[in-house]
Amino acid sequence: MPERLLVVGGDAAGMSAASQARRRRPAAALEVIAFERGGHTSYSACGIPYLIGGLVEELDDLVARTPEVFRDRFQIDARIGHEVIGIDTKNRRVRVREIQSGTEYQEAYDQLVVATGAEPRRPPIPGIEAEGIHGVQTLDDAVSVERSLEGGARRAVIVGAGYIGLEMAEAFVLRGLDVTLVEQAPQPMTTLDLEMGELVADALREIGVGLRLGEEVEGFDVVEGRVRSVEAGGGSIPADLVVLGTGTRPASGLAEEAGIPIGPTGGVRTDARMRTEVPGVWAAGDCVETFHRVSRKPVAIALGTHANKQGRVAGINLGGGYATFPGVVGTAVSKICSVEVARTGLNESEAEAAGFAFGSVVVESSTRAGYYPGAEKMTVKLIAELQTGRLLGAQIVGAEGAAKRIDVIATALWNEMTVDEIQGMDLSYAPPFSPVWDPVLIAARKAQERAEDGWTDAP
C-alpha cells in the first residue's frame, strides 16, 4: 500500500509541496490529497490588485493550476471547498468538513503538510464586519470587491498603507474611484524609514490619492449592514467600499490546537527542512515563521515567493530528497503607478531592535546615464554596521528600473558584504541601463566615505 501524504491548504506552499513530492514518488508509492477550503488552488494572491485594477483580465489568469490539472497531470487529489478543522497528531488523522454540505469526515495520513497561509489582521473596530469592508487575501475576496465596484462604488477608503494598501490604491485609481488611504503611522509603507516613506507619500499624492497619515480608524458608520463611511482622526470619510490593508498574521490556529509548536512570531516553527517538531508533520508558507539572516531572529513574512520555495523544500524532502530553506533577508518590492519601491534587510528601527550600531546614507542618482532618454530619479538608502561597515539593509524609491536593483543589494546582504566591498563590484554599465557608476555603487561609495570619516556629520 502506498504511503499517504495529506496537505492542508491548496495554494502556493501546499501545492508546491504536493507537486515536488509527486515528482519524486509516483502514485503507487505515495498517495497525495490536498484540502483547500476556498474555491481555487495554486493562485496568485499577489495578483489580486492588478485584477481589480483591470491590468489582468480574468480571474482565471491568476490560477496557475486547477484541481483538474493536479488530478490529471500529477495524480494529486486536490479537494476544493474542503476545510481541515482538526489534526490528531497522535493517531495521524485529520478531520475535514465539506463546506457546502457541512459533512465531516476523517482522513488518515503518514505525512502531513500544514500550509494554512495567513489571515488578515482585523483590528477590533466597531462595524468592521459590515458589508463593503473587504480583505484582499483570497480570490473570493477579489470577487466580492469586484461586486462592490460593479454595484457602483465610487469612493474607496483603504485602511493601512502597506504593500497591499498601496497596490489597491493604484488599482482603484485606475478604475476611476476617489481613493483615501488612512494610516496610523506618519508615513505610508512603515517597512521603510521615514524619509523614504515620504517619497512614497509624494507618489501617492501625485496620482490623486487622499492621504490621512497619523490617523487611526475609530469606527465605521454602517447603515442597513453596509458601510457608509469611515471614522478616523475625529472626522468622517464617506466610503462605498473599504479595503483592509492592515497586514496579516500566520494562520496557525489549527496547528496550535493540534499541539504543533508555534514560535514567538505566531508562525509554526520548523527546521530548515520544513519539519515541525511533531513527527510526520511538516509546515510551509505564510503560516510558518522563518529565519532572518541579518537579525538572526525568527520572522513571519507572508510572501508568495517564500511560500513557493518552502513548499518545494518540504516536497523534495517528502519525496526522499534533501533540501533546506536558508531563511530570508526581508526583500520586498512594489510599485504605485510609475514609482517603484523596494527594500531588503533591516530598516533603522529593525536594526536598532536587533541591537546593531549603524549609520546610514541616502543618495539620489539616476536610473540611466543622465543624457539617455528616460533617465529618471532614484533614491537609495543604505544602512551599515558602524564597527565593520557590513551592510545591514537598503531601501529604494524611484522611477522605472529602480526597484529591481534591490536584488543586487539583497545578494550582497546575503553574502554579508561590507559597503567597501560593494562599491568595488563589477556591475553592468551601458548608458540605457545605468550611469557609469550604478546607483547601488554610488550609495555604497558614499557609505564607505562616511565610514572612513567615522560617520560624523561633517560637510
Add this chain to the structure above:
Amino acid sequence: MPERLLVVGGDAAGMSAASQARRRRPAAALEVIAFERGGHTSYSACGIPYLIGGLVEELDDLVARTPEVFRDRFQIDARIGHEVIGIDTKNRRVRVREIQSGTEYQEAYDQLVVATGAEPRRPPIPGIEAEGIHGVQTLDDAVSVERSLEGGARRAVIVGAGYIGLEMAEAFVLRGLDVTLVEQAPQPMTTLDLEMGELVADALREIGVGLRLGEEVEGFDVVEGRVRSVEAGGGSIPADLVVLGTGTRPASGLAEEAGIPIGPTGGVRTDARMRTEVPGVWAAGDCVETFHRVSRKPVAIALGTHANKQGRVAGINLGGGYATFPGVVGTAVSKICSVEVARTGLNESEAEAAGFAFGSVVVESSTRAGYYPGAEKMTVKLIAELQTGRLLGAQIVGAEGAAKRIDVIATALWNEMTVDEIQGMDLSYAPPFSPVWDPVLIAARKAQERAEDGWTDAP
C-alpha cells in the same frame, strides 16, 4: 613648493584620478596638470551610438566636465589638444606636443598617471584608411560619422558584431539607413556562447539589419580616396559609410616605450592600488590590464565603469588615502532596440581556456508574472563548475527588464556562490517585476537539478 601630478589622458580614468587627488590635497600641496590630445575631457564614449542614433541631442550632453570646469572648480589644468609623446621615467619628465602648433615642451612630475585609453584594432585590410571608414572611440570620431550621415550616406556597413557594432547598427537603423553587419564568427556578440548569440542574431534580423555571419572582410573598394563598398565573403556590399567595430586594445605604446612594464594582454601592469612597477608612475583605465576574479588571469577590458573606478582608486592613493581596485568579473550589458543582452563571468570557451570542468543550463522564463501586462520572454544561461556547483558565468538575452538582472548574478559570482546557494536567495517578488520565482532563481534551480543528476542529459 607643491608636488606636481601629471596626468596623461583627459577622459574617465585620468580625470577621475585628478579629481580624487585634488579632493584630498589642495592646490597649495599638489599641482595637477592633465594632457588630452583630443578636443574634450571626461566624456562618455559609450554614449556615441546614442548621439548618432539621435537619442542624445547634443555632443556636449556626453561631456561630463569641460576643461573650464576642471580649472575653475578643481584647480586642475586640463590641456586639450596636447599630446604626451614621451615619458622619461628616470628624470621624471614628459615631452608634450601642442597638436595645433606643433610646438613641443617638457614638464617635470613627481607623480604621473598614465591613462591613455584604448585604440581601435584596425585589421590590416587594403583600403582601411580610406575616407568614410570610421572608428567610434572618440567624440571626434562621432563628429566625422555625423558628417558622413549629413553628407547623404544611405548604406552603412559595420565590420564586427561586438557591443559597439551592435549599438551602431541600432543607431543607423534609427536614422533610417540600410545596415549590413559583417562578422567573421558564426554569430554576433562572441562574448556570448553560440545559442545565446543566435538570439541576438534574431533580434538584429527583426529590426532589418542584414547579417553576414562567418564572413571575413577582404578589402574595401575605394574611389577617389573614399570607400564605395566592402568586399566580404567573395561578394561586394555597397557602402556609403563603414564603421569598424573590430574591438580595441590598450593604448599602451607610450608606456611601453618608456619602459613601463606591460602585461601579457598588452595592457600596462599595475598592482591593486594602480601603481605600475616604475616609481612615481601610476596607470588606470582602458590602457591597463586588470585581474579577472573567476579565471584568476589578467584581462584587458575597455569599459567606462572600470576606468572610472580605477582612476578614482589611483586618485585616492595619490591624495594620501588608501584604496584598491578589486578586479572584474567580466560584466557587460547592451541592447539592440527592444532586446537586452548581458553577460558576466566566463562563457564556455573562456571556462574551458581557464581549465574549468563545467556544465550549463539555458532556461527560458518571463520578465514579469505571466499574467501581468508586458510580461515577455527572457533567456538565462548559467555555467557552473562540475565538481562544486560554483557559478562560473552567466548570459541573458531578453525583453525590457531582463538584462540588469545580470548584476544579481555578478554579485553572486563575486561571492563565489554555488548554484545551490543562489536558488535559495531572497530576491524581490511582485507581479510587475518578476514571476514568483525570479528568472535568476529558476536558472539556478535548474542548474542545481542538473548537478544533482550528475549533469547527465537524461530527460
